[in-house]
Amino acid sequence: xxxxxxxxxxxxxxxxxxxxxxxxxxxxxxxxxxxxxxxxxxxxxxxxxxxxxxxxxxxxxxxxxxxxxxxxxxxxxxxxxxxxxxxxxxxxxxxxxxxxxxxxxxx
Amino acid sequence: xxxxxxxxxxxxxxxxxxxxxxxxxxxxxxxxxxxxxxxxxxxxxxxxxxxxxxxxxxxxxxxxxxxxxxxxxxxxxxxxxxxxxxxxxxxxxxxxxxxxxxxxxxxxxxxxxxxxxxxx
Numbered sequence: 001x002x003x004x005x006x007x008x009x010x011x012x013x014x015x016x017x018x019x020x021x022x023x024x025x026x027x028x029x030x031x032x033x034x035x036x037x038x039x040x041x042x043x044x045x046x047x048x049x050x051x052x053x054x055x056x057x058x059x060x061x062x063x064x065x066x067x068x069x070x071x072x073x074x075x076x077x078x079x080x081x082x083x084x085x086x087x088x089x090x091x092x093x094x095x096x097x098x099x100x101x102x103x104x105x106x107x
Numbered sequence: 108x109x110x111x112x113x114x115x116x117x118x119x120x121x122x123x124x125x126x127x128x129x130x131x132x133x134x135x136x137x138x139x140x141x142x143x144x145x146x147x148x149x150x151x152x153x154x155x156x157x158x159x160x161x162x163x164x165x166x167x168x169x170x171x172x173x174x175x176x177x178x179x180x181x182x183x184x185x186x187x188x189x190x191x192x193x194x195x196x197x198x199x200x201x202x203x204x205x206x207x208x209x210x211x212x213x214x215x216x217x218x219x220x221x222x223x224x225x226x227x
Contacts, residue, residue: 034213043111044152044201046215049208055215087152091212095167098152 002026002090006099012107019075021102023088028068032092035064035073038101039084047086048073078104109134111202111218119196119225125189129202129218136160136178140205141185142214143176145198153198157205158185192225199223 003026013019023033031051038044046055048064051071061076075082083106088099115127129141142157156166158176166174170189178185189196199220206213 032211034211036214041219043217043219044203044214045217046213049211049213053211055213089152089154089214094165095169096154098154100151 001095002029002093002097004088004090004097004099006086006088006102008102009100010103010105012105013078014107015078015080017078017107019078019082019104021073021086021088021104023066023071023073023099025069025071025090025092029090029092031067032090033064033066033071034089034091035062036087036089037082037084038087044087075104080106109204109216111204111216113200113202113218113221115221115223117222117224119192119223120227121193121225122191125187125192125196125223125225127187127200127202127221127223128184129186130182130184131204132183136180136183136185140207140212141178142203142205143187144201144203144214144217146201146220147195147198155187155200194225197223197225 005024007022033051035048036044052064063074085101085103087101110132112130119125137160140157143155146152158164173190175188199222201220203214203217
């Protein structure tokens with residue numbers, strides 16, 4: 001199985017901050033990577049797929065980049081509604097696997 | 108807008124079979140893949156498997172020997188059965204649609220999830 005490692009596991013940030021989350025795959029996955037946002041008690045929400053393609057309806061403050069084994073999710077200006085846990089997921093090979101999550105908290 | 112809702116018992120005894128159903132509303136179950144994902148308490152997400160509306164499946168090898176995913180197009184729902192459960196199967200179980208977009212397979216949307224506890 002491909003292991004997905006996110007860093008950091010949690011971070012504290014202020015409103016308006018630029019936040020970057022990293023996801024590393026244990027082997028190359030091309031650009032077969034998605035990012036999700038998850039708030040407690042809610043359905044996880046798809047943000048980005050194909051490493052950098054924004055899902056329809058997702059604000060442009062979210063962006064993704066990377067190829068192969070190293071990927072990043074950036075939130076350009078953190079807003080109150082962005083405090084959540086973020087997960088990366090690879091769909092390059094089966095079984096699909098997820099990172100352990102990065103919890104973004106208010107400083 | 109497609110919505111998914113998981114349903115089923117919240118408590119299952121060890122060694123028994125966990126059964127959940129995902130009801131799809133706002134759209135047809137046809138022409139899509141449908142997936143199950145779970146999250147044990149305090150742990151990360153684990154992909155369980157998916158089914159095509161025609162019935163073909165793809166399972167996580169770690170669960171394959173105990174797993175059955177089925178679809179009922181007449182009811183616009185799909186189901187999960189996991190046999191011989193243990194406490195390690197305690198988790199929030201999510202269902203999701205798999206969208207096939209150019210060069211990507213996207214889990215979107217997801218249901219809100221349902222907690223299943225395995226305990227006697």
